[in-house]
Amino acid sequence: MxxxxxxxxxxxxxxxxxxxxxxxxxxxxxxxxxxxxxxxxxxxxxxxxxxxxxxxxxxxxxxxxxxxxxxxxxxxxxxxxxxxxxxxxxxxxxxxxxxxxSVIRCVTAPWKKESIAFHTRLGFILEPQDQEVDGIPVCMDYDGRGGSRVVFKKLLHAE
Incomplete structure (x- = not known):
């Protein structure tokens, strides 16, 4: 590859x-x-x-x-x-x-449990939000069109 x-x-x-x-x-x-x-x-x-x-x-x-x-x-x-x-x-x-x-941000849909787990394994943290869905912090109306997202953040360190 x-x-x-x-x-x-x-x-x-x-x-x-x-x-x-x-x-x-x-x-x-x-x-x-x-x-x-x-x-x-x-x-x-x-x-x-x-x-x-x-x-x-x-x-x-x-x-x-x-x-x-x-x-x-x-x-x-x-x-x-x-x-x-x-x-x-x-x-x-x-x-x-x-x-x-040094900071990477990304999002996924709250129902995409495999994606949430993948991002967590890569070292992303779930950003705190005002609401939770099934124990997951969710940014409601993330896109301004009613779409909700789990918001991730990862801190990079030069090695």
Whole structure:
């Protein structure tokens, strides 16, 4: 497996795979050539034998100069449980540290228990919120459209 920066030419392939990997219809403005061009250093693609098997898309915060944000990670269902997601996150962490970022933030849906467990194993902490769902702190209306999310934070340390 190799992990490399995304290129604008990868956009079509990502669009073709994303909904199938997600398990339901998924669309995002991030799946565009402009997003990849502007955030190339924090958009990473995992490939095996030339086949796309996962990706992470994020960005460096302009508001908080010590933070980076992971917006979405997807792994081909046939490759889940094989360390692809972990490798993508670690590659993102390395990039963030190289760009002087020490805090990584990301979110997941409160019903995605496997995702919550995955992030916790990677050293993320659940950020306290005003409400809890099934004992999990949840930011209600996270996206301004009624969507609730579990908010994570990870502190990076140069090694």
């Amino acid at each position: 190799i992990i490399r920066n995304m290129e604008a030419a990868d956009c079509r392939g990502i669009l073709e795979l994303a909904s199938g990997w997600w398990g339901s219809e998924y669309s995002s403005d991030m799946f565009s050539k402009w997003y990849i061009a502007h955030f190339r250093e924090t958009c990473l693609l995992a490939e095996e034998n030339g086949r796309m098997i996962g990706f992470v898309m994020g960005f460096l915060s302009q508001t908080y100069p010590d933070e980076a944000y992971i917006r979405i990670v997807m792994v081909d269902p046939a490759y889940r449980g094989k360390g692809i997601g972990r490798a993508l996150y670690h590659a993102f962490f390395e990039r963030a540290l190289a760009m002087k970022r």
